[in-house]
Amino acid sequence: MPRRRAAALLVSAALGAALLTGCSDDVSCGVDQCTVTLQRDTNASVEVLGVEAEFVSADDDTVTLEVAGQQVTLTKGQQAVEVGGLQFSLSSVTKSAIQVQVSK
Known part of the structure; x- marks a missing residue:
């Protein structure tokens, strides 16, 4: 029994590490989702969970991104949108940055 538990813990740790792969300074990841912060600059982009997200435009409540082409x-406040096998939802928009939640 202890060997099975140890093996299960190792598999869980490996899966957790796999989810965190691809996270950078602009991405904060938890177990099942990441928070992405993009500056409202031209060509601001980040890779999250293996998918590239690039800032295109924004207004007070709406953001346009290019995700996986x-x-x-x-x-x-709206439902998440599925792109590239991931769910994207807008958390906040400020004059300098946007924040998006991404989950599998």
């Missing part, structure tokens, strides 16, 4: 518009 597709343009997607996210609206604050």
Whole structure:
């Protein structure tokens, strides 16, 4: 029994590490989701969970990103949008940055 538990813990740790792979300074990851912060600069981009997300435009409540080659518009308070096998939802928009939640 202890060997099975140890093996299960190792597998869980490996899966957790796999989820965190691809996270950078602009990405904060938990077990099942990441928070992405993008500056509202031209060409600001980040890789999260193996998918590239690039800032395109924003207004007070809406952000357009290019994700995995597709343009997607996210609206604050609306349901997540699925792109590239991931769920994207808009958390906040400020004058200098946007924050997006990404989950598998």
